[in-house]
Amino acid sequence: MWAFINKLRSPKWFYAISAKLQPFFWVAAAALILAGTVWGLAFAPADYQQGNSFRIIYVHVPAAFLAQSIFVSMAISGLVYMVWKIKVADMAATVMAPLGAAMTFVALFSGAVWGVPTWGTWWMWDARLTAMLILLFLYLGVIALRGAFTSRDSASRAASVLAMVGVINIPIIKYSVDWWYTLHQPATFTVTGRAAMPMEMWVPLLIMVLGFYSFFIALTLMRTRSEILRREGTKRWVQDLVTGQPEEKR
Amino acid sequence: MSLCLQARQLACERDDRWLFEGLDLDIRSGEIVRIEGPNGSGKTTLLKILSGQHSDYQGELFWNGVAMSDTREHFLANLLYLGHAPGIKSGLSPLENLAWYQALSGESGNEAQRLEALESVGLAGFEDVPSGQLSAGQQRRVALARLRLTPRALWVLDEPFTAIDRDGVAALERQLVAHAQAGGCVLVTTHHELTASSLLRRIALG
Amino acid sequence: MRASLMPLHDHKGGLMIAVKATLMRDLTLMLRRRGEMLNPLVFFALVITLFPIAISPDPELLAVIAPGLLWVAALLAALLSLDSLFRSDYDDGSLEQLLLAPQPLAALGLAKVAVHWLLTGLPLALMAPLLGIMLALPAGSYAVLALSLALGTASLSLIGAIGAALTVGLARGGVLLSLLVLPLYIPVLIFGAGAVQAAIMGDGVSAHLAILGALLAASLMLAPWAIAASLRISING
Numbered sequence: 001m002w003a004f005i006n007k008l009r010s011p012k013w014f015y016a017i018s019a020k021l022q023p024f025f026w027v028a029a030a031a032l033i034l035a036g037t038v039w040g041l042a043f044a045p046a047d048y049q050q051g052n053s054f055r056i057i058y059v060h061v062p063a064a065f066l067a068q069s070i071f072v073s074m075a076i077s078g079l080v081y082m083v084w085k086i087k088v089a090d091m092a093a094t095v096m097a098p099l100g101a102a103m104t105f106v107a108l109f110s111g112a113v114w115g116v117p118t119w120g121t122w123w124m125w126d127a128r129l130t131a132m133l134i135l136l137f138l139y140l141g142v143i144a145l146r147g148a149f150t151s152r153d154s155a156s157r158a159a160s161v162l163a164m165v166g167v168i169n170i171p172i173i174k175y176s177v178d179w180w181y182t183l184h185q186p187a188t189f190t191v192t193g194r195a196a197m198p199m200e201m202w203v204p205l206l207i208m209v210l211g212f213y214s215f216f217i218a219l220t221l222m223r224t225r226s227e228i229l230r231r232e233g234t235k236r237w238v239q240d241l242v243t244g245q246p247e248e249k250r
Numbered sequence: 251m252s253l254c255l256q257a258r259q260l261a262c263e264r265d266d267r268w269l270f271e272g273l274d275l276d277i278r279s280g281e282i283v284r285i286e287g288p289n290g291s292g293k294t295t296l297l298k299i300l301s302g303q304h305s306d307y308q309g310e311l312f313w314n315g316v317a318m319s320d321t322r323e324h325f326l327a328n329l330l331y332l333g334h335a336p337g338i339k340s341g342l343s344p345l346e347n348l349a350w351y352q353a354l355s356g357e358s359g360n361e362a363q364r365l366e367a368l369e370s371v372g373l374a375g376f377e378d379v380p381s382g383q384l385s386a387g388q389q390r391r392v393a394l395a396r397l398r399l400t401p402r403a404l405w406v407l408d409e410p411f412t413a414i415d416r417d418g419v420a421a422l423e424r425q426l427v428a429h430a431q432a433g434g435c436v437l438v439t440t441h442h443e444l445t446a447s448s449l450l451r452r453i454a455l456g
Numbered sequence: 457m458r459a460s461l462m463p464l465h466d467h468k469g470g471l472m473i474a475v476k477a478t479l480m481r482d483l484t485l486m487l488r489r490r491g492e493m494l495n496p497l498v499f500f501a502l503v504i505t506l507f508p509i510a511i512s513p514d515p516e517l518l519a520v521i522a523p524g525l526l527w528v529a530a531l532l533a534a535l536l537s538l539d540s541l542f543r544s545d546y547d548d549g550s551l552e553q554l555l556l557a558p559q560p561l562a563a564l565g566l567a568k569v570a571v572h573w574l575l576t577g578l579p580l581a582l583m584a585p586l587l588g589i590m591l592a593l594p595a596g597s598y599a600v601l602a603l604s605l606a607l608g609t610a611s612l613s614l615i616g617a618i619g620a621a622l623t624v625g626l627a628r629g630g631v632l633l634s635l636l637v638l639p640l641y642i643p644v645l646i647f648g649a650g651a652v653q654a655a656i657m658g659d660g661v662s663a664h665l666a667i668l669g670a671l672l673a674a675s676l677m678l679a680p681w682a683i684a685a686s687l688r689i690s691i692n693g
Contacts, residue, residue, distance in 0.1 A: 082685075134639050134642055137635070137638070137639040138639050138640075140635065141632075141635050141636040141639065144632055144635055144636075145622060145623075145632065145636060148623070148626050148628075148629075148632055149625075149626070151264070151265075151306070151692065152265075153306040153692065154306075154625070154689050154690070154692045157685075157689045157692075158622050158686065158689050158690075161618075161622065161682060161685055161686055161689065162622060162636060164682075165618055165640070165682055166639075166640070168678065169639075169640050169643070172643045172671070172674075173639070173640075173642055173643055175643075176642065176643035176646045176647060177642070177646070179646065179650075180646045180650065183650065233266075234266050252462075253462070253464060279462065301556065302556070303552060303555065303556065303691060303692070304692055305688070305692065306692060314464075323558055324464075324466065326556055326557070326558040327465045327466065327558040328464050328465055329556065331552075331553075331556050333549055333552055334549070335547070335548055335549025335552075336548070336549060337548060337549035337550040337552065337553040338548060338549075338550070339481070339485060339544075339548060339550060340548065341484075341485045341488050341489065342481065342484065342485065346481070346484070349477065350477050350478070350481045351553065353470075353473050353474050353476070353477030353478075354474050354477065354478075354553070354554070354557040354559065354564075355470070355474075355557065355558060356469055356470020356471070356473055356474060356558065356559065357470060357473065358473055402465075403462045403463075403464055403465075432462055433462035434462045
């Protein structure tokens with residue numbers, strides 16, 4: 001455990017190890033998302049109530065899962081950075097924020113599109129959509145705060161604190177929004193009905209969720225690597241890498 | 251008990267530029283240490299690191315041989331730091347300002363002490379004037395009154411002579427020497443030329 | 457060595473003295489600038505005035521939306537005053553002295569937040585029933601309105617102080633502060649406005665008030681540490 005943490009201190013080590021890990025996650029993401037899409041769109045049965053429009057679930061639900069998980073990972077990375085001063089953790093948190101915001105937006109947008117056949121309107125103050133909207137604001141806050149500081153160290157630590165404060169609040173926000181929603185006349189059914197889903201429907205969903213997670217890991221690795229190069233640009237090993245040592249040159 | 255502030259391999263990077271690297275410092279009782287260097291060489295940053303305000307540095311700090319993170323409270327209880335800004339509330343009178351600083355260190359103190367401290371910096375008669383109406387030099391003097399009011403072994407003073415008149419400068423300089431002679435320690439940056447003395451040591455940055 | 461001896465102090469405590477002095481200092485400063493203290497109250501009244509003008513003076517309609525309006529306007533008024541919580545201390549250098557005091561920063565920060573609530577949140581809560589009359593708020597909910605606001609604004613001050621501490625070193629922190637803090641205010645808003653609505657409908661309000669109390673307890677436990685950490689970051693520059 002400690003050996004691992006100490007290794008993480010070195011961006012160079014992370015740069016090397018992530019190069020090896022990255023391809024696996026890209027392949028897994030491509031395969032899972034392709035399989036899930038084909039299965040979900042072509043082979044899974046239509047919903048008896050919503051017909052084919054329910055198939056948007058295969059984008060909406062994985063995106064919503066990811067939106068929340070990314071915020072949690074961002075907060076954990078922030079904690080790791082604050083406690084052990086591991087710069088790679090902060091670089092990962094930096095690149096996760098826009099990705100999480102994008103996923104939140106995808107979840108919101110797919111929810112809105114889904115609303116048209118379901119509710120006959122683009123927007124409904126549904127508990128899940130509302131919580132997702134608040135999550136988007138939390139992401140934007142973290143991104144804006146990080147951008148507002150001139151000192152990189154302060155920016156990183158401020159964003160870490162805010163992410164941690166946010167992650168403590170997310171369950172409270174979710175709970176209170178749910179409570180608020182049930183109080184104000186719930187609509188006929190929520191978007192992601194919790195009703196038992198037949199296996200032919202949820203297996204492709206599970207595949208899609210796994211695919212989205214692989215995609216997230218692969219993309220985070222990739223973007224963290226470029227963040228490492230950007231921040232460590234003055235370091236010797238990066239300059240060696242860029243100018244190219246003889247054996248790599250050819 | 252003599253005091254000792256040590257830095258080992260201190261380095262600070264700002265915006266991809268090293269302000270200083272591999273700095274080893276030993277600051278002991280009975281010294282006046284003057285940090286020198288051109289503008290932007292990191293004097294203020296170094297003082298902030300040495301007074302435990304900055305955490306964005308590499309290397310280690312020791313207070314009386316103990317790692318700073320383990321003895322922070324003891325260190326702070328013996329430190330008096332005066333920064334660029336005097337830390338004087340314009341809405342409060344000099345007396346009220348000093349009372350707050352005294353209370354921050356955990357003592358209630360009494361008004362006689364505070365009046366005496368103000369008198370020593372030449373502010374007799376200004377005790378109850380709102381500090382906002384004082385000149386910059388007078389506000390600086392209110393801050394300097396803390397040197398007498400709350401006795402601490404280690405003084406970290408960032409440009410303490412700013413806005414002080416000639417008599418005030420001489421008096422403050424005497425006070426620094428007296429503090430070092432009494433076994434205290436002064437860490438100072440200034441553009442003002444300090445009188446050479448056996449107590450004075452210089453550290454150049456940049 | 458020449459060194460004669462200068463005694464080193466052990467940390468002696470005196471936390472209560474420091475906290476009390478900080479409370480008194482901030483109270484004195486605020487009370488000497490009464491105009492600034494009144495601003496959030498005037499803002500609150502002004503915003504409430506805008507709604508009947510923009511929507512309709514119809515008392516029946518206003519009565520329906522009054523709980524939400526009063527809560528949102530009070531929340532914004534409390535937010536408005538947050539930016540100055542640490543700013544003047546930051547500007548004149550007393551914030552760095554606060555951070556160097558040999559006392560737990562969380563406790564000193566809590567003292568400053570307490571003053572903010574005492575001179576902003578509490579007056580807003582006391583003033584709200586008056587504005588409730590102007591919005592035709594149904595009888596029987598006035599006490600709950602004031603109580604829910606008094607409880608809720610305490611949480612708002614605590615949560616908001618985290619944002620204020622994070623943005624105090626930034627030149628244009630004000631708008632950013634709202635962006636950071638408003639999403640975190642939503643649970644308090646839901647249960648605060650919910651309490652008033654429940655009172656109007658004659659339902660029990662104890663559940664709402666209990667949850668507001670729980671939110672306050674949680675903020676009291678966690679926020680001071682976050683405020684202290686944030687102030688340390690901001691002073692780093």
